[in-house]
Amino acid sequence: MKLQKATCFALFAVLELAADPARQLSAAEIAEKYDISQHHLAKVLRDLARAGIVESARGVGGGYRFAGNPKRLTMMDVIELFEPIRPDRADGDDPRPNTDIGRALRTVLNEIDEHAQATWRSISVSTMLKIVRQRPVAVARDQTKT
């Protein structure tokens, strides 16, 4: 599964800011850390601010601060702001939905989507930050699998 660029930038920003809610960071600081476009990130941060997930701090060097409830805000809440996640998409890029094979492919794609959605919906910012902190263990485990 792949996330669109804006979604990814939003997740970087939200998690970076939520890791220390008292801290204020500018778009430039976050962009530098993740080596991403500052211009694009600035737009994403404005969208997050409009949704009340971050708030912009006024004053010299004004940056952004996390403003959500980390235990209740889910990854899905953030993702949905930037890309549509629909289980039954009857949109134009569905592979030939009026054929038997197209319908069968849609059944399997729906199964994958349902799992992806349940995963994003059940991971709060707090839970995600726990995964971030455990990263060295998780990486070691993933490496032994390959």
Next chain:
Amino acid sequence: MAATADADEALRIRPAVAADVPAVIALDEEVTVLAKPAYWHDMFERYGARGRRARFFLVAERLDRLKGFVIGETRAWEFGSPPCGWIFAIQVRPKGRLKGVGTQLFNAICDRFRETGVVNVRTMLALDNITILSFFRSQGMMAGPFIELETTLESSADRT
């Protein structure tokens, strides 16, 4: 100030006894809106009765009132997997949620699993039950190496 006294009193987690079963049935009925007395008596016989090694039926109580319960077992070689702790059920009274009771029950059963020598804990959840999925994820659980698959059996008439 009953509410304050209730909050001040420590939560106690202990193995279930037969006298807890009616309260477990009532709690489950409150949560699922379906009373299943025979099922819970059977669960108690299988997991709660004395002398069951590696099978656990724990209850959380405060001021002699049942606040929640958890049931699990260490199982060996199921689906070809080395021994592992399984959690089959966990429920907390709707009024007592989000106060750490579920976490304490989870930690208590994990301690019991650890005593049986296992290092992994597993459970199976409904994909659409986001509350319980969020709860187990908040405890650090993630998707494991197994996936549940199922089918609806065709009637024998349909197969011919």
